[in-house]
Amino acid sequence: MSAQKFVAFFLAVILLTLSSLPSFAQEEGNSDPREITGGAQTLEDIMARQRGEPLDDQFRRDAIGNSDLAAPLGSQLGPLGGVSDPELWRSFRYGTADIISSNSGPAGDVVMQDGGMRWLSWRNGPIRTIGGYLLLAVLIGLAAFYLIRGKIRIEGEKTGETVLRFRIIERVAHWTMAIPFLLLAVTGLSLLFGRVALIPLFGKEVFAPIAIAGKFVHNYMAWPFMVGLALSFVLWVWKNMPAKVDFKWLLKGGGLFTKGSHPSAGKFNAGEKIVFWLVMGFGVIISVTGLSLLFPYQINFFAPVLDVANSLGLPSLFGIAPFDTVLAPQEEMQFANLLHIIIAFVFIALIMAHIYLGSVGMEGALQSMTKGRVETQWAKEHHDLWYEEIAAKPSGETPVE
Ligand code: HEM
Numbered sequence: 001m002s003a004q005k006f007v008a009f010f011l012a013v014i015l016l017t018l019s020s021l022p023s024f025a026q027e028e029g030n031s032d033p034r035e036i037t038g039g040a041q042t043l044e045d046i047m048a049r050q051r052g053e054p055l056d057d058q059f060r061r062d063a064i065g066n067s068d069l070a071a072p073l074g075s076q077l078g079p080l081g082g083v084s085d086p087e088l089w090r091s092f093r094y095g096t097a098d099i100i101s102s103n104s105g106p107a108g109d110v111v112m113q114d115g116g117m118r119w120l121s122w123r124n125g126p127i128r129t130i131g132g133y134l135l136l137a138v139l140i141g142l143a144a145f146y147l148i149r150g151k152i153r154i155e156g157e158k159t160g161e162t163v164l165r166f167r168i169i170e171r172v173a174h175w176t177m178a179i180p181f182l183l184l185a186v187t188g189l190s191l192l193f194g195r196v197a198l199i200p201l202f203g204k205e206v207f208a209p210i211a212i213a214g215k216f217v218h219n220y221m222a223w224p225f226m227v228g229l230a231l232s233f234v235l236w237v238w239k240n241m242p243a244k245v246d247f248k249w250l251l252k253g254g255g256l257f258t259k260g261s262h263p264s265a266g267k268f269n270a271g272e273k274i275v276f277w278l279v280m281g282f283g284v285i286i287s288v289t290g291l292s293l294l295f296p297y298q299i300n301f302f303a304p305v306l307d308v309a310n311s312l313g314l315p316s317l318f319g320i321a322p323f324d325t326v327l328a329p330q331e332e333m334q335f336a337n338l339l340h341i342i343i344a345f346v347f348i349a350l351i352m353a354h355i356y357l358g359s360v361g362m363e364g365a366l367q368s369m370t371k372g373r374v375e376t377q378w379a380k381e382h383h384d385l386w387y388e389e390i391a392a393k394p395s396g397e398t399p400v401e
Contacts, residue, residue, distance in 0.1 A: 095113075119337065127342060142356045155259070156381060157377065162367075185351070190211070249269050254271050265385060266383065275350065286340060300332040310323055
């Protein structure tokens with residue numbers, strides 16, 4: 001063969017080889033950009049994930065090797081060798097690995113899920129920070145209110161006589177709810193802020209026993225709190241039904257901001273009724289989420305609730321994608337924990353205002369929950385309709401302790 005023929009033959013072979021190689025340029029009309037990466041993710045996928053945009057990751061879920069031909073974990077090599085590491089980890093990650101777990105709990109067969117970091121960054125990030133500032137703002141607000149308005153005094157002449165306001169059963173119900181709540185609040189906050197606030201202040205050696213005791217108290221105080229909550233509901237629910245007079249009370253701000261203003265109220269005024277219903281609502285949510293943390297993986301309610309929200313079309317109202325309702329048991333607990341903390345902060349903020357008005361903020365209020373009786377003049381000023389009602393009853397019919 002002449003030299004020219006040889007070079008021509010050589011070039012023809014190279015051209016033929018090149019033309020048979022897959023094209024790296026995107027072919028016109030090719031709708032799947034991942035084809036050019038052989039099915040792997042593209043730069044655009046990575047960028048979209050970093051921008052936090054929703055991504056259909058089915059292509060990754062499906063990329064878990066050819067399990068029919070490749071040998072699964074722990075078995076003899078098949079004709080195509082073993083499943084590659086990335087394929088194996090991906091099948092763990094998406095919960096499709098065919099594995100046998102020696103841990104028989106409900107979450108035992110979830111080897112990997114990626115909600116943990118999301119939970120941690122919310123708990124130790126915005127929720128803890130915003131919650132902390134909320135409590136601080138309420139404290140400052142109450143201090144400012146006290147400085148400007150001062151203690152709300154009994155304005156008329158005191159009579160020296162008292163009337164029964166809360167029977168013993170009502171006071172027992174109140175304190176069975178209130179004392180555990182205060183202990184739950186203190187221990188809960190110390191567990192949440194321990195690492196960032198208490199360890200730097202007292203050191204790890206001091207914090208360790210505080211944390212152990214705190215966890216113990218927090219676990220056991222939940223029970224009397226729930227009993228007190230249920231008892232308070234039964235005893236007070238009828239007295240807390242909204243009435244016409246409540247709207248007038250609210251329009252006048254309950255007279256809290258003006259001296260000498262005492263809008264009419266029954267046994268409970270509109271402010272107290274709002275406190276009652278919020279306490280019941282928050283109390284139920286905090287109890288249910290708390291129970292799901294106390295009994296890991298046994299109480300899973302987020303998936304069904306999100307399912308209902310999806311079927312009502314709630315996500316589209318806010319312009320977001322439907323909620324993912326396939327939740328790993330760990331994710332159920334992560335959501336329960338976040339909701340528990342959010343409600344705890346709002347609940348504690350509410351109770352701080354309640355404690356202020358029930359003690360230092362108002363003369364004559366605290367006795368109603370300690371001794372059960374209040375000064376008659378206090379009753380006339382703050383709960384005139386209730387006072388008229390009991391004063392009109394023959395003495396034999398007035399409730400006794
Ligand atoms: C040191 C803590 C507390 C004090 C000094 C306190 C004080 C009081 C007082 C004086 C009343 C009666 C008000 C009246 O006569 O009209 C009351 C009622 C009530 N308390 Fe407390 N309380 C405390 C903690 C709590 C806690 C922790 C809760 C709930 C978790 C709570 C829930 C209620 C409810 C639902 C009522 C009935 C409705 C109302 O007055 O708002 N209390 N409290």
